[in-house]
Amino acid sequence: MTVASSPQEREYSPFDLTSSGFWSQPFASRDETFAQLRAHEGLSWHRPMPSMFELEEDGFWALTRRADIAFASQHQELFTSARGVALDPMPAEVQQIATFFLMMDPPQHTVYRRLISSAFTPKNVRRIEDQIRKNAVAVVDDLVGAGEVDFVAACSARLPMMTITEMLGVPPSDREAVALAAEKLFSMSDDEYSTLEERAQNTINEMILLSNTGIELAKFRRRNPGDDLMTSIVHAEVDGHSLTDEEVGAFLILLSSAGNDTTKQTTSHTMMALVDNPAQRDWLMDDFEGRIAGAVEEFVRWSSPVMQFARFATADTAIAGQQIKAGDKLGLFYCSANRDESVFDAPQKFDLARAPNPHLGFGGGGAHFCLGNQLAKAELRNLFRELLTRLTRVEFGEPDLLYSSFVHGIKRLPAYIQ
């Protein structure tokens, strides 16, 4: 494989990361390809991902090693988010509706981030942890003795949506519509949810529904302040900046997807792993309170719910000795970083005692590090406490996997639960 220094000399890697054939494979099979790329010098250049929009691109560099992804993530002056963070070619204007401050760089990003970061700090998550615990108890109340269920709908999907919609004060009558729109937005890749022809329009429709819900809620809370996150968002001010209603709408889209789908997927993958690894489950239960914090990190590393995000190079630069041109697109494959054999001993092993656990499940670091990481961990701690102490029998059938190059997802998980 040549290490090229200009677009004309660039050859596409013999390793395919683009085709539907590749992404149809299970996670572990795909990682065999990522392992080859991790072992190769420099970076690999790949054909552009298929696009549902009319957009032509040359290709993208694949970053597959933890160190390289951390480097790119932490040098936003070299690798910008402002031109887009979707690996699939997608117009920046469309991406902006759904990504809000994900598509900003500091210093603009910093202003928006600070407007809401206080709601997601450890202290604030502790304030609402009692409510999270109550909701986790309620979810598992409905599972005890349930018999045959779809674990995704009956368990995984429930707590994240309850948590986020309660934090935001979304009216109960709107919550199901919000949940459905968020799910459709993040499952757009899968044929079950929409045909190829409908996808582009449907993406926009779901975003508009979520944005409008956010806008209505923002207007309501400006007039009728409550004790919720939405009220503090609309009233927050940083450096003379406060959010417009449209920006609040954009934020709701982001929270409905980022704050919802990710934790749901981690729950499903983790429960499968615990059922498949009873010795790990027993180890955890021997000292749940002492071990759950470390275990949750392994839940996230194992599940890698967000498999990649993209960046664009702002200047001619280099990563791992690979020359990169200004304007080149990069794919940061967190799913590969989380199996990096130079970082993790036995990375294919679900090991709840793994320490340290420098996974990139919440991103590669830098200003865009997952805002919801403390909240996600609190939800997982509380949910798995209930699941593992109160259910006496959990058996799974074959999972129905989500087809996606972005979300590591499970659509349905047949289960028998007592």
Added chain:
Amino acid sequence: MRVEVDLNKCTGHGICESIADDVFEVQGDGTVHIHEDERPESDRERMQQAVTQCPTAALRLVD
């Protein structure tokens, strides 16, 4: 040793607070406030973890 924050880099993720909430506290404006920045040597491990895990590399230890 002393632990210091570069407020231009801090975006209030609160990883530091989750490691040592007696020392780091994210404020309403989204930046961290450090209580008792002069730390005893016995606290070096926690402080080093906070420095290493800060997603924006906003913290540093000064001996």
